[in-house]
Amino acid sequence: MPNPKHRHSKTRTRKRRTHYKAERPATMVCPNCQETKLQHRICPNCGYYNGRSIITPKA
Numbered sequence: 001m002p003n004p005k006h007r008h009s010k011t012r013t014r015k016r017r018t019h020y021k022a023e024r025p026a027t028m029v030c031p032n033c034q035e036t037k038l039q040h041r042i043c044p045n046c047g048y049y050n051g052r053s054i055i056t057p058k059a
């Protein structure tokens with residue numbers, strides 16, 4: 001198995017990891033209630049998806 005010959009510095013690791021970043025989740029405005037919701041998910045505010053009521057939201 002190929003193995004690294006030398007340990008590399010913390011700086012080198014951290015420099016590489018500067019490119020790792022959490023992505024913002026894809027959101028959209030609900031066409032029924034105008035609330036922000038996740039795409040391809042039932043709206044947690046009004047319970048609508050694809051133009052019809054799927055669930056009844058709690059209170």
Ligand SMILES: [Zn+2]
Binds near residue numbers: 031033034044045
């Ligand atoms: Zn909604």
